[in-house]
Amino acid sequence: MLAIGLALASCVPPATLPAASTPAAGGQNPPTATANPTIPGLAQAPHAIFGPLRAWYLVPDPAFRQDVHVAVTFPDGDPTDGRPRARLRSNGRLVDLVRSRDLPASWQAELPLDGAPPGDQRIEILVRLRDGTDASLATRDFVLSAPEYVVWTLDFEGDASGDAELANTAAIADGLRVPMTIMWNPRVWTTTQVSPARAEAMLAWTKARGSAGDEIALHLHMWTDYVRAAGLVPRTVPSWAGRLDGYDVPMTAYNEIETRTLLDHALRLMADHGLSRPLTFRAGGDFANAENLRAVAAAGFVADCTAVPAGTFGRLTWPWTLAPDAQPYRPSRDDANKPGDLPLLEAPTIGGNTYGYDARTIQPIARTDLSNLAAAGQPAKERRAITVVSHPGTIDASERAAIEALLGAFAPLRYDRDTGPLRFVTLAQLAKAYGL
Secondary structure (H helix, E strand, O other): OOOHHHHOOOOOOOOOOOOOOOOOOOOOOOOOOOOOOOOOOEEEOOOOEEOOOOOOOOHHOOOOOOOOOEEOOOOOOOHHHHOOEEOOOOOOOOEEEEEEOOOOOEEEEEEOHHHOOOOEEEEEEEEEEEOOEEEEEEEEEEEEOOOOEEEEEEEEEOOOOOOHHHHHHHHHHHHHOOOOEEEEOOOOOOOOOOOOHHHHHHHHHHHHHOOOOOEEEEEEEEOOOHHHOOOOOOOOOOOOOOOOOOOOOOOHHHHHHHHHHHOOOOOOOHHHHOOOOOOEEHHHHOOHHHHHHHHHHHHHEEEEEOEEEEEOOEEEEEOOEEEOOOOEOOOOOOOOOOOOOOEEOOOOOOOEEOOOOOOOOHHHHHHHHHOOOOOOOOOOOOEEEEEEEEOOOOOOOOHHHHHOOOOOOOHHHHHOOOOOOOEEEEEHHHHHHHHO
16 A cells, blocks of 8 residues: 555655656556746756655545645755645645745645545655756655544433443543533433432533533433423323333324424523533434424434434334445435435434443444444545444443443544544534535
């Protein structure tokens, strides 16, 4: 792989070459630069030291971009008359190098990667010579990949979560440096089953995580006491587990207007308790349809992660007909399973639910998740995303080990470690990356 070139010496002997005489990474040559009479040119090719680059860069998207910072030192003299430039060989993009104010021998530029194809890339440093040709002085190689994303979502269910479980949850995020999308459930304020002290402890933990950079989102189950508090008549059927408290009643039992009422009540409660307005949502049990999603979008949410691959849950069949590797899409206003123009990103939860697993039993899920991404060391040709779900109220020592094993399996692909194209992001960040 051309990225191995990063380990080679950064100082390349000067050579006088026509601009197109050096093969481009990927086997294609950009057009030969035409002579510019306004550039005097240099008598001979100078010595150039090309500073280090990352091994991996990502194709820019609306949420993230990182141009290539090019730094070159010319120790033998002033290259101004040769108009020093950096060129990306795959698409021929040229940027002028600018002399550093504090280090006269150092020249720098930011090279955008917009429009470059994923794969092995090469940047070369050029100067114009007096005979009108460009001399290629030094090169650096790297890998350009489409971005891959993993979102870790944490659903509060509306019941009590203990301090030990919350501590385990935070320890995972901090230890692995993975942001959380914490899906708060305001039912804790409409029930007598959660004490005010416990609800306050959970809220304080959530606010602290939000202040540390985690996202605070919204998660709703159709608890009868919550539905009643919102001003609606609660239902106990259909249900996926046969309970009578509404927890297992799918949101699909409520129409669009009722869904909007449930959402608006949640938003008021969150605002009243000092939480910022959430941007992303998941419905309980992963049940939602087009009516529900229209209400979610109308309430101002930018992303939903209720969708799952086709299957059953308890006594009920999910309303989803998606494939196991379904990718984020904007749903149709009339069919939640089909792409359309609803102003909402649907990010299917294809990465698994960690509840009930341990470090050993989670391994098949980890292997499946990795199979949906580019292999280690290889660039992704197209953008991919995986959403994983856990519950802060259930993360005991065993499930903590499972989550650490699952999220840790992505380590060889992590962009923040310069080993691959994968970013851990929040759901709101994923929505922005997809243009919402």
